[in-house]
Amino acid sequence: MRLLAAEQGLGPAAAAAAVAVSRQAWLLPGRQLQWAGLTSSASRSAAAAAAAASQSGSTGGGGSGSGGSSSSSSGAKLKAVPERIGFIGAGQMGEALIRGFLKARVSSPGKICCSVRDFDRQDALERIGIGSIFGDATEGGSEEVARFARIIFLCTKPQAMPEVLEALAPHITPDHLVVSIAAGITLVTLEEALGEGARVVRVMPNTPSLVQSGASAFCLGRHATQQDGELVETLLSSVGFCIQVQEKQMDAVTGLSGSGPAFVYLMIEALADGGVAAGLPRDTALALAAKTVAGAAQMVFSDDETSVLGMVHPGVLKDRVASPAGTTIEGLAELESSGVRGAFIRAVKRAAARSKELAG
Numbered sequence: 001m002r003l004l005a006a007e008q009g010l011g012p013a014a015a016a017a018a019v020a021v022s023r024q025a026w027l028l029p030g031r032q033l034q035w036a037g038l039t040s041s042a043s044r045s046a047a048a049a050a051a052a053a054s055q056s057g058s059t060g061g062g063g064s065g066s067g068g069s070s071s072s073s074s075g076a077k078l079k080a081v082p083e084r085i086g087f088i089g090a091g092q093m094g095e096a097l098i099r100g101f102l103k104a105r106v107s108s109p110g111k112i113c114c115s116v117r118d119f120d121r122q123d124a125l126e127r128i129g130i131g132s133i134f135g136d137a138t139e140g141g142s143e144e145v146a147r148f149a150r151i152i153f154l155c156t157k158p159q160a161m162p163e164v165l166e167a168l169a170p171h172i173t174p175d176h177l178v179v180s181i182a183a184g185i186t187l188v189t190l191e192e193a194l195g196e197g198a199r200v201v202r203v204m205p206n207t208p209s210l211v212q213s214g215a216s217a218f219c220l221g222r223h224a225t226q227q228d229g230e231l232v233e234t235l236l237s238s239v240g241f242c243i244q245v246q247e248k249q250m251d252a253v254t255g256l257s258g259s260g261p262a263f264v265y266l267m268i269e270a271l272a273d274g275g276v277a278a279g280l281p282r283d284t285a286l287a288l289a290a291k292t293v294a295g296a297a298q299m300v301f302s303d304d305e306t307s308v309l310g311m312v313h314p315g316v317l318k319d320r321v322a323s324p325a326g327t328t329i330e331g332l333a334e335l336e337s338s339g340v341r342g343a344f345i346r347a348v349k350r351a352a353a354r355s356k357e358l359a360g
């Protein structure tokens with residue numbers, strides 16, 4: 001398209017517009033995109049705000065800390081959530097959420113409790129100020145969490161969920177909202193295990209929530225109210241981007257944004273290896289690789305003449321980097337001949353399929 005514009009003697013602006021037209025095919029006509037409950041009419045500013053927040057650094061979503069409000073990563077003022085929050089399991093993802101909520105000041109250490117199994121976990125949580133730490137969820141911990149909190153996050157491995165749900169079920173009342181982050185575990189499984197009328201939300205967060213740059217999706221169970229959805233959205237928005245999806249999309253979300261950080265880390269590591277191979281010291285190579293990935297991701301959310309719903313198509317951005325007969329196109333050709341694009345697609349599909357398998 002760019003070549004065509006040049007052949008027609010168009011200037012850079014007209015050429016950019018021509019590229020925009022070609023790239024807009026990626027958005028289906030009339031498509032409604034929902035970002036954290038916002039409809040497409042508002043999503044451009046939400047996406048731009050998300051990018052602005054992430055540009056402000058790792059604490060970009062952090063709140064003012066006064067007056068009981070904080071800022072979401074979309075820049076909107078969030079009210080601190082008054083309800084007490086319990087975590088059953090607080091490992092990699094549970095602790096990332098706890099730290100993220102605290103950093104965003106959407107909750108406070110006195111309003112959070114955890115059920116954990118080992119002393120290391122207990123120490124780590126005490127160091128961030130959590131005072132109410134209970135033992136194994138299958139040995140009384142769930143009862144104590146249910147007594148302490150009205151919102152209960154289930155953050156154990158999917159394989160541990162049957163016994164955790166069995167232990168928790170007798171203590172769940174209509175006042176509780178149960179939020180599961182377990183890959184693959186369906187709303188029906190959660191609702192059946194927790195008993196008739198249980199208010200359940202299924203969430204797929206990711207670990208960058210720790211630094212207010214998470215990407216989460218959620219779906220509501222049969223008995224969860226709109227207010228429950230708004231509450232979960234408030235919490236997840238405080239630690240990054242959040243979007244409501246249909247449950248049938250949750251395995252795909254898991255394969256993409258749940259597992260995705262690991263795929264990107266592998267890419268950063270490989271880029272840094274390339275830098276070392278080309279002669280850079282390891283630390284310089286790693287810093288350049290990670291900053292390049294972060295900056296490239298932010299560019300997708302930049303608002304230019306080609307953007308649609310606040311996003312620029314990555315193909316447009318890629319084309320702007322690659323000069324004719326330059327360095328980038330040589331590297332891109334190498335990636336394409338190595339099948340990297342297909343490898344990423346297959347990685348997401350395989351991870352999504354594994355999420356489906358975990359449903360049992």
Ligand SMILES: NC(=O)C1=CN([C@@H]2O[C@H](COP(=O)(O)OP(=O)(O)OC[C@H]3O[C@@H](n4cnc5c(N)ncnc54)[C@H](OP(=O)(O)O)[C@@H]3O)[C@@H](O)[C@H]2O)C=CC1
Nearest residue numbers: 089091092093115116117136137138155156157158182183
């Ligand atoms: N890691 C990630 O990036 C993401 C994970 N998830 C989901 O989050 C969940 C947790 O994953 P992750 O944080 O990685 O796993 P971790 O193993 O790091 O954390 C799970 C924690 O749960 C604890 N636990 C297990 N059984 C009990 C019990 N009966 N009572 C109290 N605590 C218990 C474990 O303790 P112990 O160590 O003693 O076994 C562990 O600390 C999974 O369901 C996963 O699918 C979702 C999105 C992203």
Ligand SMILES: O=C(O)[C@@H]1CCC=N1
Nearest residue numbers: 183254257258259260
């Ligand atoms: O690897 C896993 O199973 C979890 C779910 C998504 C990310 N980590």
